Every structure is written in structure tokens, then in C-alpha cells.
Amino acid sequence: MEGLAKFPPRPTGAGAMFQLLRDGRPRTRAALVAATGQARSTVAARIDALREIGLLAPAGEASSTGGRPPSTFAFDPTSRIVLGVDLGATHARIAVTDLAGEPIGHLQEPLAIADGPTRVLDWVAEAGAKVIARAGRRADELVGIGIGLPGPVDHTTGRPVNPPIMPGWDGTDVPGELYARLRAPVLVDNDVNIMALGEHRTMCPTVSDLLFVKVATGIGAGVIMDGELRRGAQGAAGDLGHVTVPRAADIPCRCGNTGCLEAVAGGAAIASRLRDQGAAVSSTADIVDLVRAGDLAAGQAVRQAGRDIGTVLAASVSLLNPARIIVGGVLSEAGEHLMAGIREIVYQRSLPLATQHLRIATTGAGAEAGVVGAAHLVTEQYLSAASIDTLITAKEDS
Amino acid sequence: MEGLAKFPPRPTGAGAMFQLLRDGRPRTRAALVAATGQARSTVAARIDALREIGLLAPAGEASSTGGRPPSTFAFDPTSRIVLGVDLGATHARIAVTDLAGEPIGHLQEPLAIADGPTRVLDWVAEAGAKVIARAGRRADELVGIGIGLPGPVDHTTGRPVNPPIMPGWDGTDVPGELYARLRAPVLVDNDVNIMALGEHRTMCPTVSDLLFVKVATGIGAGVIMDGELRRGAQGAAGDLGHVTVPRAADIPCRCGNTGCLEAVAGGAAIASRLRDQGAAVSSTADIVDLVRAGDLAAGQAVRQAGRDIGTVLAASVSLLNPARIIVGGVLSEAGEHLMAGIREIVYQRSLPLATQHLRIATTGAGAEAGVVGAAHLVTEQYLSAASIDTLITAKEDS
Structure with missing residues (x-):
């Protein structure tokens, strides 16, 4: 029986039962018996085990049609x-x-x-x-x-x-x-993936397919399909900043290639273009300030960046068919100029089946995502x- | 207790245990007890239930170090x-x-x-x-x-x-x-998704992220991430045929837009271009025959189609970071001309992190996928x- 040692840790069944309780709603023993199909004694033992490790707590009594009301238990996230x-x-x-x-x-x-x-x-x-x-x-x-x-x-x-x-x-x-x-223990990911996850879990956890796009100095995306972050084979999924856009064909990018989206539509690229026109901008935040102050050239530059981002997002919509595109990052604070450019191209360039229920919006979770x-x-x-x-x-x- | 009727069918636990047996390997009762953490009597009852519905069958005796050898059970796919x-x-x-x-x-x-x-x-x-x-x-x-x-x-x-x-x-x-x-009961999907699934399950089931591209009269893709088909919000994921390619900017597509990949690199588009040059081609299969016969113009046209497909796949690689791109469909039978064009652009245009372990190959499952x-x-x-x-x-x- 030596081979048995190779099996992973023996499941107690309590971890599986706990998944039902993740929603935070209090449940009676009887409800857990019905939902798991396990014997009452088994369920009671699992409740005890989950209380022992502090994840489950008594949550008052359920209403009753007569007799002693049954006690309930709920996930204690605190x-x-x-x-x-x-x-x-x-x-x-x-x-x-x-x-x-x-x-x-x-x-x-x-x-x-x-x-x-x-x-x-x-x-x-x-x-x-x-x-x-x-x-x-x-x-x-x-x-x-x-x-x-x-x-x-x-x-x-x-x-x-x-x-x-x-x-x-x-x-x-x-x-x-x-x-x-x-x-x-520590889990590490790239900043756009954690923003995508934060946005999804807090603002729209029931949406199965979402693309989160961060537009700041650089440009990147987080891909959520069937409710989970999808990272790809090396964790590099969502790297939209270096997709080619035709309008940028000859513009060199810091990655060594030419024509990358980031090289025309990233905050650094826009700032440099506005400086060439004489504006005093040194950061992406400065661009946002200019746009908000009604600066015409800055507004136009941001709208054009939106269109360039839109060409890449249109291809992404065809490939992934998301229900939501959420735009975050500092440049998303420039408001409707960026979003109008993005929407213009995405709705024009993607197939009707993929866009008829597509919503494109700025981040709701904001800086906390x-x-x-x-x-x-x-x-x-x-x-x-x-x-x-x-x-x-x-x-x-x- | 009326609310209980709203719960989904009561889990018997046998379905969960069966998942361990999906690999087809015979297991003893003791091995199943160890792997599930359930009591021996519970495991025995579940084995009986699975035998009753015909999914489990006796699979001979395990080797033993002494005493009566324990009998084993295995999934019976027949x-x-x-x-x-x-x-x-x-x-x-x-x-x-x-x-x-x-x-x-x-x-x-x-x-x-x-x-x-x-x-x-x-x-x-x-x-x-x-x-x-x-x-x-x-x-x-x-x-x-x-x-x-x-x-x-x-x-x-x-x-x-x-x-x-x-x-x-x-x-x-x-x-x-x-x-x-x-x-x-009937399950329906589009043809490219079922090809992607067939290719993945038979040729490379352990590869987690794969993009299957069908190149025939039209062009489409199936997206597998984390081992499963990802269909997107309306089931339209993978619709690469109508992504814009710069070289096609003014070419009208049957979808009503201009500049779609399919309008320059689909079999119908290539055939029409070769006919303009005087070749007798009426189908994608005719193009394959010409290329195989060594026709120079057909070979060049297919290689250029590969490059055009490569520009869209390069963007897809940045977005999804697949470990494999598998090319199927009739035009993939044209051999190295198509693949050389695709590889040329994908490896040139995608970031090193996403391409260093990327393999691009023609379908192994073939017409049966x-x-x-x-x-x-x-x-x-x-x-x-x-x-x-x-x-x-x-x-x-x-």
C-alpha cells in the first residue's frame, strides 16, 4: 500500500461543503444535509471542523413553523x-x-x-x-x-x-x-490582472466575460473568461500595448519593434506629442488635467488615442466576445474623449453578434481595484x- | 421545509468519485477510500451505484504482497x-x-x-x-x-x-x-469550436492554452484557455475572419465592412485573385492542388495569405499567450507555404515572453477533429x- 502516500492530502469533505457557504448566507444543518446529500452526522462533523478553524460562526436562528427553531451557521469573513x-x-x-x-x-x-x-x-x-x-x-x-x-x-x-x-x-x-x-504566503501577478480581478469581483461578479484595459503611461489588459482570470501559457495574456496599429507603422516603440499601440496611444506617447506642440506636460496626469481644463489639442490627442486603442479592442472583441470592456488607468480619468474614440471604432469594426450586448465603460472600482x-x-x-x-x-x- | 425543493438534485457523491476514474485506470476500493477520504462502506455503495448505471466495470485483480488480491474497478467507456x-x-x-x-x-x-x-x-x-x-x-x-x-x-x-x-x-x-x-439530447456549436476541442482532446490534452485556426473558404478560430473551450458572452469568440488587416483596407467583405482578414486571406479571396491571373480555380481545394503541383503564383498567394493571417494571430498571441497555434482547414493542406507566412509575422510581431515557448503547427487530428x-x-x-x-x-x- 506504499503507493497511497503519493495521493494528495485526503479531502475531509468540509472544504467542499464550505464552498456552498461562500456566499455568506446563513444555513441550517438541514439545509446543508439537503444540499450535500451527506448524512446529518457527517454534516455536523464538518460544521464543527469549520468552526474549529474559525471560518464558520453561528448566525442566529432560522424562522420555524413550530417547535424549537433550528440554529444557522454562516461564513465569518472577519x-x-x-x-x-x-x-x-x-x-x-x-x-x-x-x-x-x-x-x-x-x-x-x-x-x-x-x-x-x-x-x-x-x-x-x-x-x-x-x-x-x-x-x-x-x-x-x-x-x-x-x-x-x-x-x-x-x-x-x-x-x-x-x-x-x-x-x-x-x-x-x-x-x-x-x-x-x-x-x-505571497501571490504575485501583474498590476493589470489584479485590477481586472478587483473590478470584476466588486463591480460585476456575475458577468462571465470581461476585458479590463488599463490606459496609463503604458497600455495593458486583463482577460476574464468564464468568470476567471486567464493568464495564458507564460502569464503574458493581455499584453495589448505591443500589438501593431496601422497608423503607427513607422513609430519606434521602447520594446524594439515599431508600430506598437503603446507607442501612439500610451500616456508617454501622447505627452511627448503635446510637448512637441508646445504644451507643458510631463506625465499622463498632466494630460488629464489639460483635457479637463478644456484644452482642445489635448482633447483631440486623447480622442485619437481612443480610436487607436479601439482598433486593437475591436480585434479583441472578435477574438474573445466579452460582455464588458472596462477602461481604467490614469488616462481613463480624461473622461468622454477617450471613451468616445474607443466606442467609435469598436462598434464600427466588430461583428454585430459580438457587439449587440457589449458595454464599454470606465472603471467603477477606480484606484482601489x-x-x-x-x-x-x-x-x-x-x-x-x-x-x-x-x-x-x-x-x-x- | 418547502424551500428545500429549490435545491438542485441531491448530489450522491458517486458523480464526484467517478471523476477520479475518468482517466480509465483501474483502482481498488482501498485506493478510492484514500483518494476521497470517505468511509469504506460509502465508497462501496458508490461503486455499486456506478456499476448499476454501467459506467464502472470490474477490471481484474491488483497485485498483492500476500492474502487475497483486492479487485479493481475501471471506467467502462464502451x-x-x-x-x-x-x-x-x-x-x-x-x-x-x-x-x-x-x-x-x-x-x-x-x-x-x-x-x-x-x-x-x-x-x-x-x-x-x-x-x-x-x-x-x-x-x-x-x-x-x-x-x-x-x-x-x-x-x-x-x-x-x-x-x-x-x-x-x-x-x-x-x-x-x-x-x-x-x-x-443534442449539443450544438460552431464547426471551428468542435475542431479545436477535437484537436486538443486527442493531440495535446495537457496543453492548457491553445488557439485553433481554421483556414478554408472562410477563416475562424477556437479558443482554449486553461484547458477548456472559451466561447465568450454570445458564443462568438474566435471570429477572426473579420478582424481588420491594414493591407486589405479598401477590400470589401461579404460582412458589409471593408478590410477583413477573410476578404484577403480566405480561400474564396485567394481563388478569386488567382482566377484574375488566369488560373482555373473554383474552390479552396483547387488552390491546394495548384500549390502542391508547384504553381508559383498559387504558392506566393498562399504565403501572402499566411502573412496576413499572421498579423491577426500576432495580436491574438499578445492577448491570449497560447502555448500552441494549430492551423487546420482545407488550406492548411497547402503545406509549408501557408505556415511559413504565418510564422514569419507571428515571431516578428509578438513579444519574446509570449513566443519563446510558442509552437505553431498544422492540425494533427486532421479531418476527424x-x-x-x-x-x-x-x-x-x-x-x-x-x-x-x-x-x-x-x-x-x-
């Missing part, structure tokens, strides 16, 4: 905490959330990713400890850290892969470095059936 | 049959398979989809009965029919949606019409945990 971290080129945001991904404390500061991993991850550790303490929680309640980086990440190892704007980070063992500082999405990376893994079975087995063995 | 149907513009293929999707009989005939649903579905019913009988099986062993149509299909209702080359089919209740003829994929649509639904639980409950109630 029992543990998670850190969500969103690192941009020049800013950092961190939030502490409960197990439902609901933020209970925040912090944000200017921080240059180019300062390198040691300094930046030191900041994450200090800021993390600070938001946890301020929220009145303890470090030993932390079950994991989700972190988004502004560059390509190998999702399985958590290491950045040739990130263009992150000098010193290539191949850094981010999970190992952060674990050494905060003593909790990233940290909340990063926290969801962790809660979704922590609350999976296999993870809970492992927690229960560890508790029983201790 | 217990039921499935029909897989692939309807093209001018041909029809049908196969009868077992529950593993393994074909045990075939038939193919010229058939015009434009003859309309009544005539075509009559053919499917007759040909289906014929292949079942020839394989020595009975109609009452048929658990379902998977069918691929050469046009957009609403996957949830199984109805074609404005299919351009299927006059008379718009909105047809294909599942209802086929059920009336063959008395088995469609019928096998259509059969897999059915087997995967029929063998799901929920479906098996329903079968068991129905058997117990009968």
Missing part, C-alpha cells in the same frame, strides 16, 4: 486578514482586507518601483505592519499577501520576467523576499476546498 | 455511444464514438448546408442510424449528439444566429429538430459529476 498590494511605476497602495476582500484599512504613498526590490519590499513590509496595527488586527491573523507589479510576472514562481520599467527586479524571488519579511483584486487572489486560494481541507487536517494533527 | 456530427458548407461527416470519444464508425458524404435544416437534419438522422447499426450498436445506447455548424451558434439554445452561408437556418431549433428524429470534438462536447457533459448523480437518482427512483 476571522482572518489579507494584505493587498498594488505597486505602480511611481506609487504604492496597500490595503488590509477581511476574507471577503472587504478593505478595513489603507495606505498609499509615492514610491518609485525603480528604487529596486529591497527598498520597495521593505516599504511593503513596514506599510503592511502599519495598516494591520491601525485596523486593530494582529500580524498572526494574516493568511496571505497578494501583490501586483507593473510588469510581466511568471505567475507560478512569482518572479518578474524582463520587466521594462523595473530595473533590478528581473527574476527577483518576490514571494520569498516578502515571506522573509511578513511570514505569510488593484489592492482589492490582489487581496482576492489570496482569499480565493485560501478559501478553496483543498486549502480548507489542509487547514483542517493540520489543526487535527496539532 | 457501455454507451455518442454521435459526433460535423457539417461544412458542402460536406457532412458523422461518427459514432464510445464514451471516451473514440470513433467506432464513420460516414461522410457531400451535402450542401444551403439545402436547409429539414433536408440536412434528415440526412443526419439517417446517417446516424446507419453508422450506429454498422458498428453493431443499438439506438437506445445513444446518450447524446454533438453537432458543429458552419456559422455562429448561440451555444445555450443551440440555434444559429444570422449564419451567412446557411440560408434557411437562422434561429432554427437544431436541438429540438434533432431530438425529434433521434430521441437523444470535428466529429471527435463534437462527440467530446457530449461525453464531457454526460460524464460530469452532476449528470452522473442525476442518472443514479433516476435509476434508484425507477
Whole structure:
């Protein structure tokens, strides 16, 4: 029977039952018996196991048509905490959330990713400890850290892969470095993926197919199909910034190619063009300010960027048939100029079957999408059936 | 307790346990006890239930270090049959398979989809009965029919949606019409999706992200991410034929737009261009014959089509980061001319992270991919945990 040792941890069945309770609604023992098809004694044992590890709590009594009303149990998301971290080129945001991904404390500061991993991850550790303490929680309640980086990440190892704007980070063992500082498991993804996840989970969790596009200094996308982030074979899915657009054919891009979308429609490209016209812009935020102040040239430049982004999104709509395109990133704050350009081309260039129910909108989750999405990376893994079975087995063995 | 009636059919647990056995390997009771964490009596009852509905069969005795060797059980895919149907513009293929999707009989005939649903579905019913009988099986062993149509299909209702080359089919209740003829549940999808599924399941089931491109009279793709077909919000995902390519900017397409990929690189477009040059070609198959005969103009036209397809695939690689691009359809039989054009542009235009492990190849499953994929649509639904639980409950109630 030696071969049996090779099987994965023995499922307790409690992790599977817990999935029914993820929605937070209180349920009676009888309801859980009916939903799982398990014996009453089995269900009772699983409720006990889930209460032991703190994930389930009594939730009052159900209404009754007579006799003693049955007690109910519900997922208690407040029992543990998670850190969500969103690192941009020049800013950092961190939030502490409960197990439902609901933020209970925040912090944000200017921080240059180019300062390198040691300094930046030191900041994450200090800021993390600070938001946890301020929220009145303890470090030993932390079950994991989700972190988004502004560059390509190998999702399985958590290491950045040739990130263009992150000098010193290539191949850094981010999970190992952060674990050494905060003593909790770490999940790493790129910033656009965590924004897509945060937007989806908080604003439209029932939409199955969504494309989240971040338009800032660079341009990237997060792909959600059938309700989950799809990262592709190397975690590079959504890299729209370097798709060719005809209008840009001869314009060189920092990636070494020519004609990339980012090279005509990214914030850096627009800013440089406006500077050539004599405007005083040094950042994507400056472009947004100009557009909001009614500057005609800036408005036109942003609308044209919208059209260029639209040509790439039209192809993406044909390929993925999303129900929503959500536009975020600093340039999305320029309002209707960007969106009008995008909508003009997407609705003109995609097939009717793919666009008749398509909605194109700016982010609803806003600047918080990233940290909340990063926290969801962790809660979704922590609350999976296999993870809970492992927690229960560890508790029983201790 | 009236609310309980609203719960879905009570899980028996046998369906979940069966998923472990889907790989076909024989297992002992003890191995199933270890893998499920369930009591020996529970596992024994589930084995009995699965044997009752014919999905599990004794598979001999395991080796033993002493004492009576324990008996083993394995999934018996031969217990039921499935029909897989692939309807093209001018041909029809049908196969009868077992529950593993393994074909045990075939038939193919010229058939015009434009003859309309009544005539075509009559053919499917007759040909289906014929292949079942020839394989020595009975109609009452048929658990379902998977069918691929050469046009957009609403996957949830199984109805074609404005299919351009299927006059008379718009909105047809294909599942209802086929059920009336063959008395088995029907799943409908478009022809490229079933080809993608057939290619994936038979040739590279462990590859998680794959893009299957069909190049024939028209051009379309099937998207597999994280191991499953992704259809998008309206089932229109993969519709690459109408993505704009710069070189085609002014060329009108049958869809009403201009500049579509299909209008320059589809078989119909290439044939028309070669005819303008005086060649006697009337079909995509004629182009393949010319290329194989060494015709220079045909070879060049196909290579250029490959480059045009490559520009759209390069954008798709950036968006999806697939590990494989598989090229099928009649024009893929033109050999290296098409593939060289595709590879030239994809490797030049996509980012290194997305292409370093990307393989681009012609179909390995070939003409059979469609019928096998259509059969897999059915087997995967029929063998799901929920479906098996329903079968068991129905058997117990009968």
C-alpha cells in the first residue's frame, strides 16, 4: 500500500461543503444535509471542523413553523486578514482586507518601483505592519499577501520576467523576499490582472466575460473568461500595448519593434506629442488635467488615442466576445474623449453578434481595484476546498 | 421545509468519485477510500451505484504482497455511444464514438448546408442510424449528439444566429429538430469550436492554452484557455475572419465592412485573385492542388495569405499567450507555404515572453477533429459529476 502516500492530502469533505457557504448566507444543518446529500452526522462533523478553524460562526436562528427553531451557521469573513498590494511605476497602495476582500484599512504613498526590490519590499513590509496595527488586527491573523507589479510576472514562481520599467527586479524571488519579511504566503501577478480581478469581483461578479484595459503611461489588459482570470501559457495574456496599429507603422516603440499601440496611444506617447506642440506636460496626469481644463489639442490627442486603442479592442472583441470592456488607468480619468474614440471604432469594426450586448465603460472600482483584486487572489486560494481541507487536517494533527 | 425543493438534485457523491476514474485506470476500493477520504462502506455503495448505471466495470485483480488480491474497478467507456456530427458548407461527416470519444464508425458524404435544416437534419438522422447499426450498436445506447455548424451558434439554445452561408437556418431549433428524429439530447456549436476541442482532446490534452485556426473558404478560430473551450458572452469568440488587416483596407467583405482578414486571406479571396491571373480555380481545394503541383503564383498567394493571417494571430498571441497555434482547414493542406507566412509575422510581431515557448503547427487530428470534438462536447457533459448523480437518482427512483 506504499503507493497511497503519493495521493494528495485526503479531502475531509468540509472544504467542499464550505464552498456552498461562500456566499455568506446563513444555513441550517438541514439545509446543508439537503444540499450535500451527506448524512446529518457527517454534516455536523464538518460544521464543527469549520468552526474549529474559525471560518464558520453561528448566525442566529432560522424562522420555524413550530417547535424549537433550528440554529444557522454562516461564513465569518472577519476571522482572518489579507494584505493587498498594488505597486505602480511611481506609487504604492496597500490595503488590509477581511476574507471577503472587504478593505478595513489603507495606505498609499509615492514610491518609485525603480528604487529596486529591497527598498520597495521593505516599504511593503513596514506599510503592511502599519495598516494591520491601525485596523486593530494582529500580524498572526494574516493568511496571505497578494501583490501586483507593473510588469510581466511568471505567475507560478512569482518572479518578474524582463520587466521594462523595473530595473533590478528581473527574476527577483518576490514571494520569498516578502515571506522573509511578513511570514505569510505571497501571490504575485501583474498590476493589470489584479485590477481586472478587483473590478470584476466588486463591480460585476456575475458577468462571465470581461476585458479590463488599463490606459496609463503604458497600455495593458486583463482577460476574464468564464468568470476567471486567464493568464495564458507564460502569464503574458493581455499584453495589448505591443500589438501593431496601422497608423503607427513607422513609430519606434521602447520594446524594439515599431508600430506598437503603446507607442501612439500610451500616456508617454501622447505627452511627448503635446510637448512637441508646445504644451507643458510631463506625465499622463498632466494630460488629464489639460483635457479637463478644456484644452482642445489635448482633447483631440486623447480622442485619437481612443480610436487607436479601439482598433486593437475591436480585434479583441472578435477574438474573445466579452460582455464588458472596462477602461481604467490614469488616462481613463480624461473622461468622454477617450471613451468616445474607443466606442467609435469598436462598434464600427466588430461583428454585430459580438457587439449587440457589449458595454464599454470606465472603471467603477477606480484606484482601489488593484489592492482589492490582489487581496482576492489570496482569499480565493485560501478559501478553496483543498486549502480548507489542509487547514483542517493540520489543526487535527496539532 | 418547502424551500428545500429549490435545491438542485441531491448530489450522491458517486458523480464526484467517478471523476477520479475518468482517466480509465483501474483502482481498488482501498485506493478510492484514500483518494476521497470517505468511509469504506460509502465508497462501496458508490461503486455499486456506478456499476448499476454501467459506467464502472470490474477490471481484474491488483497485485498483492500476500492474502487475497483486492479487485479493481475501471471506467467502462464502451457501455454507451455518442454521435459526433460535423457539417461544412458542402460536406457532412458523422461518427459514432464510445464514451471516451473514440470513433467506432464513420460516414461522410457531400451535402450542401444551403439545402436547409429539414433536408440536412434528415440526412443526419439517417446517417446516424446507419453508422450506429454498422458498428453493431443499438439506438437506445445513444446518450447524446454533438453537432458543429458552419456559422455562429448561440451555444445555450443551440440555434444559429444570422449564419451567412446557411440560408434557411437562422434561429432554427437544431436541438429540438434533432431530438425529434433521434430521441437523444443534442449539443450544438460552431464547426471551428468542435475542431479545436477535437484537436486538443486527442493531440495535446495537457496543453492548457491553445488557439485553433481554421483556414478554408472562410477563416475562424477556437479558443482554449486553461484547458477548456472559451466561447465568450454570445458564443462568438474566435471570429477572426473579420478582424481588420491594414493591407486589405479598401477590400470589401461579404460582412458589409471593408478590410477583413477573410476578404484577403480566405480561400474564396485567394481563388478569386488567382482566377484574375488566369488560373482555373473554383474552390479552396483547387488552390491546394495548384500549390502542391508547384504553381508559383498559387504558392506566393498562399504565403501572402499566411502573412496576413499572421498579423491577426500576432495580436491574438499578445492577448491570449497560447502555448500552441494549430492551423487546420482545407488550406492548411497547402503545406509549408501557408505556415511559413504565418510564422514569419507571428515571431516578428509578438513579444519574446509570449513566443519563446510558442509552437505553431498544422492540425494533427486532421479531418476527424470535428466529429471527435463534437462527440467530446457530449461525453464531457454526460460524464460530469452532476449528470452522473442525476442518472443514479433516476435509476434508484425507477
